Amino acid sequence: xxxxxxxxxxxxYGTFQALKGITLEVEQGGITALIxxxxxxxxxxxxxxxxxxxxxPSVRTTGEIQILGKNIYDxxxxxxxxxxxxxxVFQRPNPLPMSIYENIVFGMRLHAPPxxxxxxxxxxxxxKALTGTGLWDDLKDKLHTPAISLQLEQQQKLCIAxxxxxxxxxxxxxxxxxxxxxxxxxxxxxxxxxxxxxxxxLIVTHNMAQARRVSSHSAFMLSGELVENGLTEPLFTQxxxxxxxxxxxxxxA
Amino acid sequence: xxRFATTPLVQAKLRQEALASYAALGMLVCILLPLFGMxxxxxxxxxxxxTWQFLTTAPTxxxxxxxxxxxxxxxxxxxxxxxxxxxxxxxxxxxxxxxxAQDTWFNRAVNIAVLNLAGVPSIVHALFxxxxxxxxAQLGYSILSASLTLAIMTMPVIIAxxxxxxLSVPRSYREACWNLGASRWQTIRAIVLPxxxxxxxxxxxxxxxxxAGETAPIMFTGxxxxxxxxxxxxxxxxLDEQCMALSMHLYTLSTQTPGVAASIPNATAVLLLGLVFxxxxxxxxxxxxxxxxxx
Ligand SMILES: Nc1ncnc2c1ncn2[C@@H]1O[C@H](COP(=O)(O)OP(=O)(O)O)[C@@H](O)[C@H]1O
Ligand SMILES: [Mg+2]
Numbered sequence: 001x002x003x004x005x006x007x008x009x010x011x012x013y014g015t016f017q018a019l020k021g022i023t024l025e026v027e028q029g030g031i032t033a034l035i036x037x038x039x040x041x042x043x044x045x046x047x048x049x050x051x052x053x054x055x056x057p058s059v060r061t062t063g064e065i066q067i068l069g070k071n072i073y074d075x076x077x078x079x080x081x082x083x084x085x086x087x088x089v090f091q092r093p094n095p096l097p098m099s100i101y102e103n104i105v106f107g108m109r110l111h112a113p114p115x116x117x118x119x120x121x122x123x124x125x126x127x128k129a130l131t132g133t134g135l136w137d138d139l140k141d142k143l144h145t146p147a148i149s150l151q152l153e154q155q156q157k158l159c160i161a162x163x164x165x166x167x168x169x170x171x172x173x174x175x176x177x178x179x180x181x182x183x184x185x186x187x188x189x190x191x192x193x194x195x196x197x198x199x200x201x202l203i204v205t206h207n208m209a210q211a212r213r214v215s216s217h218s219a220f221m222l223s224g225e226l227v228e229n230g231l232t233e234p235l236f237t238q239x240x241x242x243x244x245x246x247x248x249x250x251x252x253a
Numbered sequence: 254x255x256r257f258a259t260t261p262l263v264q265a266k267l268r269q270e271a272l273a274s275y276a277a278l279g280m281l282v283c284i285l286l287p288l289f290g291m292x293x294x295x296x297x298x299x300x301x302x303x304t305w306q307f308l309t310t311a312p313t314x315x316x317x318x319x320x321x322x323x324x325x326x327x328x329x330x331x332x333x334x335x336x337x338x339x340x341x342x343x344x345x346x347x348x349x350x351x352x353x354a355q356d357t358w359f360n361r362a363v364n365i366a367v368l369n370l371a372g373v374p375s376i377v378h379a380l381f382x383x384x385x386x387x388x389x390a391q392l393g394y395s396i397l398s399a400s401l402t403l404a405i406m407t408m409p410v411i412i413a414x415x416x417x418x419x420l421s422v423p424r425s426y427r428e429a430c431w432n433l434g435a436s437r438w439q440t441i442r443a444i445v446l447p448x449x450x451x452x453x454x455x456x457x458x459x460x461x462x463x464x465a466g467e468t469a470p471i472m473f474t475g476x477x478x479x480x481x482x483x484x485x486x487x488x489x490x491x492l493d494e495q496c497m498a499l500s501m502h503l504y505t506l507s508t509q510t511p512g513v514a515a516s517i518p519n520a521t522a523v524l525l526l527g528l529v530f531x532x533x534x535x536x537x538x539x540x541x542x543x544x545x546x547x548x
Pocket of ligand 1: 013016018036037038039040041042043044045056
């Protein structure tokens with residue numbers, strides 16, 4: 001079963017074609033890495049999966065994306081529900097300018113009806129989300145301090161934690177460790193590995209070693225095209241396409 | 254050998270540096286001197302009339318004695334009503350233009366038109382108000398007509414400054430919200446407006462002094478030289494009545510009434526300045542408070 005299936009997906013920014021007929025399958029509950037040089041369209045592809053790209057006025061898309069078996073370009077798809085189900089983590093941590101606590105319950109305030117948002121429910125959700133991201137012990141005594149005051153690593157984990165109360169199925173990550181140091185990177189990777197079988201994770205990364213460490217499947221993109229995809233280890237050790245071989249060996253050397 | 258010795262080239266740079274800083278300081282003095290001189294002279298001349306009675310009594314003896322209460326209250330009416338109308342409309346219009354409108358030639362034209370409207374002279378707004386509110390809408394010469402005219406005058410500036418404030422809210426905040434499944438309006442309500450609030454407020458407050466100070470728009474539409482109001486009441490005017498106003502009163506005292514003691518128009522001006530100063534200070538205080546709470 002696939003969580004995400006794109007079929008001949010093409011995307012233009014104005015007249016510039018950023019995605020060229022991408023057909024990709026992402027296994028449900030698995031961890032899939034999206035690799036490729038800067039500017040090849042990784043972020044663009046990721047942002048198609050919850051249709052956030054359409055907030056950019058000049059964007060035009062053709063093709064299909066099935067998420068959990070439903071074409072998300074169908075007229076009866078609610079974007080708000082789609083984004084709740086497929087949450088995104090950005091390259092730079094972007095906590096909202098409010099307290100840690102408010103950051104985490106923000107999604108619930110958006111989606112749950114008021115009578116379901118009692119203090120107890122919210123408190124419990126905060127504890128669960130922070131425990132799930134390994135932040136609870138550090139932050140439980142300062143839940144009401146501004147999120148901006150945290151270290152970058154904690155901010156990024158908080159950005160992950162605030163997705164969890166919405167019970168997403170898919171987590172889209174755009175170079176989530178790019179702003180972090182080695183320790184931060186390691187602990188986020190550990191978190192991602194722990195999601196195996198729970199969430200479907202699609203992670204963009206520049207770091208080949210990271211792709212090998214966390215993912216079971218990888219997809220290699222080059223100038224808007226999907227060159228090769230499949231199990232991670234074979235893709236790195238015996239690439240079928242010479243372009244993949246060149247990129248992977250260049251980065252591993 | 255000293256490799257860090259002052260060379261002639263360095264000396265030349267230091268001279269330029271000194272010259273530039275003194276020139277800048279000189280300009281500052283050139284601006285501040287007349288400003289303080291003017292305000293100081295105003296207060297000095299006004300001193301004999303600056304009493305509590307001046308604020309609480311009506312003018313008497315053909316404006317040559319007494320206070321400015323009807324004008325003071327009239328100005329409060331006009332400023333409050335005009336901004337109460339202009340602020341919500343202006344802010345929502347700016348929200349539409351920045352958050353909802355697509356980037357089409359029409360919307361770009363609207364943006365440019367708003368900027369240009371902000372620069373239209375007040376006498377033109379006065380004529381428009383006369384035609385639109387006094388005659389076409391049949392509101393007559395009234396507080397309502399005058400306030401609406403002031404609202405039309407201040408609205409473009411409020412739209413422009415609100416737009417600036419909204420645009421300064423980082424896009425990453427909006428994206429974070431959208432990605433949690435927030436609708437545009439939820440994003441605006443929860444994140445964009447609160448973070449733009451201090452900027453919006455500054456824009457609105459700056460318009461207080463414009464609404465309080467302009468004479469032409471209200472003279473054409475609802476302000477009168479003299480109107481007797483009931484002493485002691487808090488809200489003495491009805492909205493379909495004409496009213497006195499400080500700016501208009503100042504004009505009347507200075508140009509239309511012979512034999513007025515100099516202290517009376519000066520005290521009126523001081524009152525007008527004081528009112529604007531008070532509102533601005535309150536706004537700065539509120540802004541500091543909002544900023545500190547946001548952190
Ligand atoms: N908003 C945009 N408008 C126009 N072009 C864009 C926009 N965003 C990205 N692009 C272009 O699309 C291409 C792919 O970008 P992106 O998906 O960000 O690449 P990656 O994440 O792989 O580095 C790049 O050439 C980039 O310049
Ligand atoms: Mg990118």
